[in-house]
Amino acid sequence: xxxxxxxxxxxxxxxxxxPDMDDLGDDDYSDMIGLLLVAADRYAMDxxxxxxxxxxxxxxxxxxxxxxxxxxxxxxxxxxxxxxxxFIATSNKMDDMVATxxxxxxxxxxxxxxxxxxxxxxxxxxI
Numbered sequence: 001x002x003x004x005x006x007x008x009x010x011x012x013x014x015x016x017x018x019p020d021m022d023d024l025g026d027d028d029y030s031d032m033i034g035l036l037l038v039a040a041d042r043y044a045m046d047x048x049x050x051x052x053x054x055x056x057x058x059x060x061x062x063x064x065x066x067x068x069x070x071x072x073x074x075x076x077x078x079x080x081x082x083x084x085x086x087f088i089a090t091s092n093k094m095d096d097m098v099a100t101x102x103x104x105x106x107x108x109x110x111x112x113x114x115x116x117x118x119x120x121x122x123x124x125x126x127i
Contacts, residue, residue, distance in 0.1 A: 005035045012036075012048050030059050034071055041075040053080040060084065062093045066102030073113045081117075089121035 001009075011019040018036070021029055037052035039045075056068050057080055065087060072081035088094070097103055107114055 001039060002035065005032070005039060008032070008036055009039050009043075009045075009048075012045070016047065018051070026059075030056070030064055033059070034067065037071060037075060037077070049075075049077070053077050056080055057083040060087055062091070062096045063100055064102070065097050066100055066106040069113060069117060070102075070106050070110060073110065085117050085120045086124060088117055089124035 008019050008021075011017070021032060024032060033052050033055045037049060037056065040049035040052055053072075056064075056071070060068055060083060065084060069081065069084040071077070072084060088097075091097065
């Protein structure tokens with residue numbers, strides 16, 4: 001675990017809140033929340049994990065979708081995974097999402113996650 005992530009983890013343990021991250025850009029903030037989600041899952045910190053899921057759901061866009069979907073799948077975040085699937089089902093920017101590096105990485109590393117997400121998105125659209 002990176003030192004800055006460990007410091008943020010300790011801050012959360014003692015204050016039940018995230019440290020100030022206003023100095024981070026949007027991409028760095030999203031990355032940090034993802035790293036904190038991994039730490040929360042590793043150390044069974046459900047409150048922190050839930051907050052990370054909520055924040056990542058709010059930050060979800062075409063650029064972050066594939067990485068967020070991979071995190072949700074790997075760390076058993078069913079609510080976050082559902083948000084990703086809903087985003088896929090309702091987005092009109094699938095070409096943009098497929099063009100991202102995150103999508104290419106996910107397709108190579110976890111193709112079953114994409115298949116599952118697209119199948120559920122198709123069902124979601126029919127409802």
